Each structure stands twice: as C-alpha cells, then as structure tokens.
Amino acid sequence: MKYKERIVIATIVTLLVLFTLTLFKRNDISLNSEQRERDICEPKHSYMTADWTVDSIYDNLNFTVNSKDGLYTVVEKLGFNTGHQIKHSEPLRIIVVPHSHNDPGWLWTFEDYYTIRTRQILTNTIEALNRFPDFRMIWTETVFLDRWWKESPEPLRLAFRDLVQKGKIEILSGGWVSVDEATTHYTAVLDQMIEGHLWIKEHFGIYPNISWSIDPFGYSSTLPYLWRKAGMKDMAILRIHGAVKGFMGNRKMLTFNWRQPWDKNGDHDIMCHVEPFTLYNIECSCGPDTEICKVLDFSSVGSFPDNDQPINFGKNRRARNFEDFAELVVGQYKQKAALYKHNVILMPHGDDFRYIESYDFQTNYENMKRLMDYVNKKSEWNIKMEFGTVSDYFNILHAEIKKSKLKDVSLTGDFFTYTDKDNEYWSGYFTTRPFDKRMIRELQEYLRATETFMSLIYVYLLQNTDSMPLDLDSDWEAIQLARRTHSLVQHHDAITGTSTEGTVIDFEIKIYEAINSLIEIIQKRVTNILSPGTRTNVADLKLTRELPSPKSNLEVKTISSTSDTSSLVVLNSYSVPRTEVISVYIDTYDVEVFDSKNKVVPYQVSPVWLNHYTISQHEYQIMFEVNVPAIGFSVYKIRRRSLVINHVVKPNKKDKSVFSNVISVKGKIDDKYRLFSINKDEENSKVDFIVENNFLKLSFIKATGALHEMCLKTSTKYCTKVAVDFFRYFGNNSNAYCFNSNKLEEDLFLKADSVTLITGRFMSQVKVHHKLFSHSVTLYHSNSIQGQTVHIENNATLLTPEEENTELMMRISTNIQNKDIYFTDSNGFQMNRRKPRKNLPIGANFYPFTTMAVVEDTDTRLTIHTAQPLGVASFTPGSLEIMLDRVPMSFGKGLDEPVTDNKPAISKFILHLEQFRDHHITKDYRQYQMQPSMTSYIINDLLQNPVISLYSFTSVNFKIKELSFLNSDKLPCDISIANFRSLLTESGKFIGTGLTFHKRVTSCNVHQNENICSGTHELDLNSLFKDLTLEKVSQMSLSHLHEVRNEISRVVIKPMELESFQFRWKT
Known part of the structure; x- marks a missing residue:
C-alpha cells in the first residue's frame, strides 16, 4: 500500500473514532439529561389511572331542583325502595357506632365546651362501657383528651386507657383536632397530626389506623394521602355535594378507593366510606326518612313504649306497635344498604356533644339493644345488628371484599365545593374572617422558625459551650403550648371563621399569646448563640415586628436608640440561601449600613406613611439587600451618622440620592419637612x-x-x-x-x-x-x-x-x-x-x-x-x-x-x-x-417562610456574625423540609429533632433565569447539618409513631412522597 493511501485510511479511521466518541459523549449527555428529568421533572406521559375522577362525575351530573325544601335526598332523587338484594346465605350486617361529636370551639369556646359537656362525656363513658360490656364509643379530638387527662385522677385514667386498649373506646384520626380540609396548609395538618399521634402513643400505646372526618365542609384530595402515609388504612367522610352522593349511590360507589392523581399503581389508595345522607346525627343516619330515624334519638324523644303501644312520628304518622315500627326501621336500613356494593352498613348513633349524662348512655343502650334483639330474631329479615366501632365495620367490609373478590372503584379528585341544599354552596368560609386566616398563617411562620432555630441552637450550644442558657425548660413548654394552639386553630370551625364572635375572640387571644411567646423565645435564644457561653435569659435583641393586641395585625417597630450603632440580625428558616431586599423602620435616615463582613451596603430611604397621604416626620423606611445562608442568620450593622435632635433631622443634600422619589398621581401628599422629592403628576394625562x-x-x-x-x-x-x-x-x-x-x-x-x-x-x-x-x-x-x-x-x-x-x-x-x-x-x-x-x-x-x-x-x-x-x-x-x-x-x-x-x-x-x-x-x-x-x-x-429581623437596642458586639446550620448543597432543591419540630416528651424533655421531607415534581418546560438544579438519587442525611454531631438518624412513619429503619444514613425519596426522620444528637 502506498504511503498516501495509508495516510488517507488513517485519516478516515481517526475521523470515525472521533465521530464515535462524540456520539457516545452525546449519548452520555442525553442520558444525564434524561436522568435529571426522571429525578425532578414531571413525567411527560403521566396518566391518571383511577376509574373515576370527581370532574368526570360533575360532567355527568344533571343538577335539578330538589323537592324536599331544596335539600338533597339521595334515595328520593334515585327512586330507591326497600328492595336491597341481600344474599340469602349471609345476613346484612349493621354496625351501630355510638359517637359524640365534640368541637373544640364553635358556638361556645373550647373551655366552655370542656367544662360544661366534654368532661362529663369522657368520665361517664368509662362507667357506661363497664356497665354495658357490648356498648362502644369512638373519639377523635385529642385536644379534649389532653385536658381531661391532666385533670382526672389516676384510677379514671387507668380505666380509660384499659377501655382504649381493649378496643371498646376507639380513637379515630388521632390528630389534635378534626381539621378543616379547604383552608389548611398540609404542613399544618401534618404538624397537628404528629402532635396528636405522639400524645395517643405515649398515653395509650396504640396507633390510630382509621380517619373519621364527618363534619368538615368538603374534602381535600391531599389529606387522604397524609392519612394513608401515616398508617391509616380506611377513612370515613360525609359532607360532599348532595348530587354527587346521588350519582355515587346510584352506582354503589359510596365505598371507593381514593387515589392520588400521580399514583399510577394505587400504592397509596385508601378505602373511603361516604355516609349517604345529610348529617351525622341519628335522624339522618338510619335511612332517608328522617321522621322514622328520629324516633331512635332516645336522648331527645324518649324510650320506646311497650310492645303493644303505638309509636307516633312525624306530623300524622303512626306505627301500630313496636313490631310494626321495627319493620319500618329495617326498611330504612335496606334503603341505606341499597346504596352500597357490600353487605354491611355503618350506622352512626350520636350527634354533637351526645352522651353527657349517665341516663343518655342507659336509654340509648337499652332501647337500641331492644331493637337489635328483635331484628336479629326475625330470621326472615336476614339481618345481624350489633354495637361496634368503625374498625369493626371496615374489618367486615374488607373480609367480604376478600371473599367475594368484588372490588370497589378507584376515584381521584377532591370534593369541593360542598352543598347540601339548592344554591347554598359552602364557599364563603374559604375567605370568612380573613384577618384570622392571615394571623394563623403568621403563627405557622413563627412556629416553624422557632422550632427550627430553638432545636438547632440548643444542640449547638450543648455541643460547643460549657454552660447552657437558663430557663430552657420553660421555652420547651412554651413551644409545645404554641404548637398546640396552632394545631387547635386548624379545626374546621376555627381557621374557617365559622364560630360565634365570642369563640373567635378566644381563638384570637390564644393566637396572640402563642405568637408573642414564640417571639420572646427567638429573641432570647438568638442572643445566646450570637454570644456563646452567656447564660443570660434576657434578650439583647428585639424583633422588628410586634403584635400589640389580639385584634391587631403585626406592626413594624421603629428602631429607636441613643446608641450610635444597632445590630440587625436577619434569620432565614428556609432551606435555601436567600438574597432579597428587606426594610426596617428607624428614627433617622442619616445612617450607614454594614454587612457581616463589615462592608458598606447601599440603601434606599422611603417614607413611612401615617395614613394614605401623610408622611411621618419621625421615622423612615431603610431598604437594603441582604444575603442570608440557609437555616441561618447574618448580622448587619446600622450606624447613625448623627443623632436625632427633637425627632427631626434636616436632610443632608449630598445624600439625596438615597431618598425615594415620590410622585402624586392622584390626590395630595403631606410632607411637612420636604424630606422627599415630591412631584405632582400632570392632571388629565x-x-x-x-x-x-x-x-x-x-x-x-x-x-x-x-x-x-x-x-x-x-x-x-x-x-x-x-x-x-x-x-x-x-x-x-x-x-x-x-x-x-x-x-x-x-x-x-x-x-x-x-x-x-x-x-x-x-x-x-x-x-x-x-x-x-x-x-x-x-x-x-x-x-x-x-x-x-x-x-x-x-x-x-x-x-x-x-x-x-x-x-x-x-x-x-x-x-x-x-x-x-x-x-x-x-x-x-x-x-x-x-x-x-x-x-x-x-x-x-x-x-x-x-x-x-x-x-x-x-x-x-x-x-x-x-x-x-x-x-x-x-x-x-x-x-x-x-x-x-x-x-x-x-x-x-x-x-x-x-x-x-x-x-x-x-x-x-x-x-x-x-x-x-x-x-x-x-x-x-x-x-x-x-x-x-x-x-x-x-x-x-x-x-x-419570610425572613425574621431582630435589632439590638443597645450597642452590642456579637462574637458570631454569620452562621448556617444546613449544608444547603447537600439538600437537592426538589426536596423541601415540610416539617421541622423539636421532639419532646409530655414532660417537656428534648429528645431529638423530627424532620419530614417532601420530594416535589416540577415542570421543566419553562424558561428559567436560574439553572435547573439536578436531582439526586439519594439524600445523605448524615451530612445535612453543619457544626452539629449526630448520634444516629432513624426513618420513622410519617407521624413519628414507629421506627421504619434504624441507623439510616442515605435514603431515596420517591417523587411526590413525604418521608419522616428522627435525628438524635450527641450530648
């Protein structure tokens, strides 16, 4: 082969190799891109796999005017009769569940309800269930259990615990309260659930496994995921659109598997039971005819008469005797059963604050027992009726599904907006009393920040100093009280704004006290960490905002001091470093601003408005940009160049460039000392x-x-x-x-x-x-x-x-x-x-x-x-x-x-x-x-998660200028910290830190000014925090009830999932 030919062949081979390498390289880049999109981007072809969506039900509904005073009546709308097809070989099972719905604040305050009603209900339940061994009771509101437990003698506590552990009293949901599902943030719902579940575990040693949510005014699509993730296998609801109930009842869909839209395989499906009628009281529970069912409300209408005596009900209706009336009731049971696919029905037997007196227990037990015995003896009716709990109902239901292999449909979506009557749609409460809704969110912001910094500051000082600050125990108690206040106001008559004015005032006072107690803790403990080794319990720092009264919004405080320098500490409780413009009010504009590295920071002076047209002459809004690390703080200095004299400083002409330009487009502006450049815009332009x-x-x-x-x-x-x-x-x-x-x-x-x-x-x-x-x-x-x-x-x-x-x-x-x-x-x-x-x-x-x-x-x-x-x-x-x-x-x-x-x-x-x-x-x-x-x-x-600013009212030289507790580069940006809490025993002892992470799915199909961060396959928990020494990390169930994995260091969190962990620190 000639030399030139060899050169040509070598050149071709070289080009082929380069092309192949380039191709492989490009393929590698493509794979990386695809891997990134798998990690953090929404699936391009995700598909809702449920049999039904709530949207599709609405699309198929024919909304018509109802005949019964506009009230939706499922059986009336569908023309059902008593022809429920009961399998001859198996009786229709009817589980009668005594219940007492106790709102911790609605028409009365929490304290009034507890003192006048709930305390007696809980105490008398013990006597009744011991007296009537087959009677049962269910309970949901842990906040009432906590108050009753603290006030009750030990023998009563032990008796109550024994009934719970035997299953005669069933704790459902187990959260601190029964939450609203429309206006609450999922992190707040999670927080109150953790609070309630840990209380239940510590006092009763059980894990709630069924959600009972019969009073919230519509239902979220997110909360079923929280319940299921927290270990609940079943749930029961009631208040969904009356026409939707009719549609579902007609198709025997009132038990269904609730599926998340992103859950392709149904891994988080939860069995949901829907009560078919209007309310959870007795007259709306046994069937569609409320006049018949109301006779079973023995606390209100009295006991059954003798067997041969007539029973009057409604306006002009009468059963000749007890036997005839029993047959009418059975007809109601069959009409209710006709709405369900399976051969078992749940029969709630109670109402708001029922079973107060011992008589209520006795009359309801004896009369229902009489009815049960009669119905059960009538073999031709083929019914087995008994007292039970919600667990008993679901256990029978699941056993029948397993035996018959007749599965329920799956459904995706939420149940908003609710109505039980023509044109009376429950959407006003989404906004009612927005002042309180905003204050509850403010409480959430301060609670999150206080939980985060108190926990980490405590560990930091414990591991890095020889002496701890004084009075830490009272801080843990205050945090727990604030947390429980925050949990209380997630209730479906609190954050909704649907209580009486007197109850709202009580909620507002509790919120006010909680926010101020958290502010005090932040002020003290940030002071401690800025000067490690000091044991003082007096704060050298004050927040730049204050809450002067329960009826006030948070107000900006003016930094006023005779000292020439004030420190400004900017806290960031968020898991990402942030750069943003903040503002403070100060009694002079003639200042210099320095960052944590003592570099001069430019600023803007804007007016503080006394009303919509008057500019204050005694205070000024100073605005500048800050850089604050993730879960950390930075210290800035504001130095006065001249002290205020008679509360007025004449403007320094050379500094006019820092002043805002103010233009009156419409109306007038009153600036007495002309500190700002005020211009009147041309009229009629x-x-x-x-x-x-x-x-x-x-x-x-x-x-x-x-x-x-x-x-x-x-x-x-x-x-x-x-x-x-x-x-x-x-x-x-x-x-x-x-x-x-x-x-x-x-x-x-x-x-x-x-x-x-x-x-x-x-x-x-x-x-x-x-x-x-x-x-x-x-x-x-x-x-x-x-x-x-x-x-x-x-x-x-x-x-x-x-x-x-x-x-x-x-x-x-x-x-x-x-x-x-x-x-x-x-x-x-x-x-x-x-x-x-x-x-x-x-x-x-x-x-x-x-x-x-x-x-x-x-x-x-x-x-x-x-x-x-x-x-x-x-x-x-x-x-x-x-x-x-x-x-x-x-x-x-x-x-x-x-x-x-x-x-x-x-x-x-x-x-x-x-x-x-x-x-x-x-x-x-x-x-x-x-x-x-x-x-x-x-x-x-x-x-x-807004930044929180604190200022020193004296000249203080803090030892630490900037600190971050989080290695933010170790936390992928598609993973957020959904819950951060100090784990405390009931006695207030700190035992660790609980974190819940949420792996979010994002849209990557938008132009973004920042580079999209890469997702990571694993989260390294051991390297998450800086300057703090871990003993171990355990993966927990969502509400921290039990340990899933011990000694975990790396974890994979699936898209959209929440996962909880407990961090134990070396001491």
Missing part, C-alpha cells in the same frame, strides 16, 4: 406610567393606578395583559359558610382617593387608596429571584355598616387562552384542575386557594402565589377572581349570627409570569397534571 427592573416592565393606568400589562425583559421579550381590578358582590343570602351573592359593583379603582408612585434604588411601588381597601404593587430592584416577580399587598377595610352584605374581590385578567381550565393548589401539596361550571351558581365556582393558582395556555403561565388561604374562581378566559373579605349578614348552618367583627385584613400575593420552552397541548386532561416550575416552588417557599 392619559399616558400610562411604567415601573421596571432588569427582569420586568410593568404598565399602570394613570387614572386609577391599576396594573394592566406585564413584560418579560429576558430573552423572550414577551408582553401580556395582566390587569388588576377590584369589585364587589352584593346580596343578602350569604352567611359565614355560604356564598350566595350575585349583584355586582365593578371598577372600584375609579373611586380611589389617591394614587402614589414611589421609586428608588431597591424598590419601586404603586400605592392606591380606596375607602374599602388599600392596594400596593411592588417591584424590587434585585437580581435575585425576588426581582423576577410582582408583589401585591392589600388591606381590606370593610368596617362600617355600609359594607354589610359585601363580598370584596380582586380580579387578575390576562389574555392567556386557557380554554376555561385553571389550577388551584390542594393544601399547598399539589395542584388540582378546575373549570367554571356555568350551569351552577357563582358560589359553586369558588375553590380553596391556600398557596397558588395558575392560568396557562400553550405558551404562557401566570401563577398567583398567596400568603394566606382565601377563595378563588375563574369565570372568563385568562382571569382569576380572589375573594378578599366579606360581611355576610344572614344566619344559617347552625351559626345564628352574622359576621360583623371585621378587622383590617391584610392579604399578600406574588405574580409570577413564565413562558414555556415548547408548546404543550394535551387533549385528555387525564394526561396532564400541572406541576409548578422549580422557580415557582422557591418563590412560594420564600413567601411562606
């Missing part, structure tokens, strides 16, 4: 004004101050209509529970008193004031994630009689072509698909909105993040309506008073606009489960 930063450009309507366009200044250069407006509904048929208004007053912005534009180095803001509300839109000039979003804050002020029967709304309108489909969160855990149903009333179209709502089309997504639970709806393409406050004046649903105790109600939102990288078109909604982007998750996390 119709030109929009612009506010922008490096990421966004916002356009506002000059005449009203309303936002109406939003532009992305990133590579896409995209603009879209994002218009904000306010309006209100009127109507005199709404109550605390139900929204039933339909008259409109639009364009409230046109009646605004003032519009003000404030611009500066770190923040620009538009402020609008109306007599019913104040509204601000803020854009931060930061290159962090904070600068990529629009921040909205409202303060609703429906405080005068003129606002009666008002429902105040904020609407966000866009030109997004979402084809009427939008999404709302389910307790902050996952997203649910929604669509307006124009055949139903307005109130039927509002849904719970606890963390975020989304409208999107094939190109664009707008997410609205909320810092408090409210109601949301969508009636036109691309729009969302948010209910901000309401003054319902009608009575109803058991609460015989209007809601007139309104207070200024602050609501906070963030708007986040994103564009998709690729068009996504899904014809079948089962193939598309909306997932937020990673950026969107982080934005929401930052909103729910």
